[in-house]
Amino acid sequence: MxxxxxxxxxxxxxxxxxxxxxWRTDVRLPDRRDPERWPSVAVVVPARDEAEVLPRSLPSLLRQKYPGRAEVFLVDDGSTDGTGALARELAAARGGLPLTVSSPGEPEPGWTGKLWALRHGMALARERTAPEYLLLTDADIAHDPDSLRELVAAAGSAELDLVSQMARLRVVTFWERLIVPAFVYFFGQLYPFRRVNRPGARTAAAAGGCVLLRREAAERAGIPESIRHAVIDDVALARAVKRSASNGGIAMGVPPDGVRGRFGPGRRRATGGPIWLGLADRVDSVRPYPRxxxxxxxxxxxxxxxxxxxxxxxxxxxxxxxxxxxxxxxxxxxxxxxxxxxxxxxxxxxxxxxxxxxxxxxxxxxxxxxxxxxxxxxxxxxxxxxxxxxxxxxxxxxxxxxxxxxxxx
Structure with missing residues (x-):
């Protein structure tokens, strides 16, 4: 003994x-500054039977105070509770950013439902707006009005390919108080945020509820096709982005001049940038886990x-x-x-x-x-x-x- x-x-x-x-909780969004030109962003929200939480999450996305062009794409992944119709009603009643609701049908073999929905939403966004950034966020995640602005500013200031925040989960009931803080604690123990954020380090992870991803980085890494079977899709996504960056930025045939700084004239880089993961101040999960x-x-x-x-x-x-x-x-x-x-x-x-x-x-x-x-x-x-x-x-x-x-x- x-x-x-x-x-x-x-x-x-x-x-x-x-x-x-x-164990430290001071890893928050890195220092950031406003860009000379705000890049365009497509917000992609996969949703399956989310009518219970959508009234608290979707309006927070529609009311984002973002200086550039932004549009929300909600992908109704075979919901049976009226998720898609409710989303349209909320957009009509609340206004804000443009909302497109679509449905991809059942996933093809070898795909998880969420990644199949993301594939459809990302393709639709590229076709409609050709965004420079993609915000991949879950249907149970609520954002403060300046969340998107701060995420984009952080990504541009540090030339990051991926910025992810671990949403603050709900802690109300006894079991939530007992389980939830430990969940984030154990996650950080498996994937220490400082190692994830260190350039050149092998550790890679993201929090799937809130991922801002540069579109060119997604194309270079083959996202989401390259991780279509992943159950833990956020970690797989971060690994794919980090791996493709270390391979010189040519995995998907993107020419060297296709990867460049978006936040000032004449700034460019020949390979992909690093990734960043930290705790959130402006992003919260509204999904209850009462029992x-x-x-x-x-x-x-x-x-x-x-x-x-x-x-x-x-x-x-x-x-x-x-x-x-x-x-x-x-x-x-x-x-x-x-x-x-x-x-x-x-x-x-x-x-x-x-x-x-x-x-x-x-x-x-x-x-x-x-x-x-x-x-x-x-x-x-x-x-x-x-x-x-x-x-x-x-x-x-x-x-x-x-x-x-x-x-x-």
Missing amino acids: EWIGAGSLLAWVWLLLGQGFF LAELWRMVSRSAYAQLLHQPLLLLGTVVGLTLVYLAPPVALAVGLAGGDATLAALGGAAWAVMCGTFLPMLRYYGQPLWAAPLLPFTALLYLLMTVDSAVQHYRGRGAAWKGRTYGAP
């Missing part, structure tokens, strides 16, 4: 100092896909979560009960470091700091969700979402 306690403490010291400072069952499905539908559907990776994840998150409180309790001061000290120190790394995320979500010691219990729930994800996969019900199920590619 003392060796386990020592291993857990060493793991937390390494996570604290050696994992890209994942544990909804949160469980949100995590378990893609957890095994994150592990590449590999049993050995699943086993390693279970062992790792047990050692890192569950061992510290157990070691403390056993040490105190058995009079083993060394074991208790090791477990208590590891648990203290764990809690300390979780405090910034609790502050970001406005949650009480006394909730930090509950992280081992939350980690146990995530462990069970991950195992359940594998079980559902082998039962043929893996990655199920709104009536569709996706197996391993």
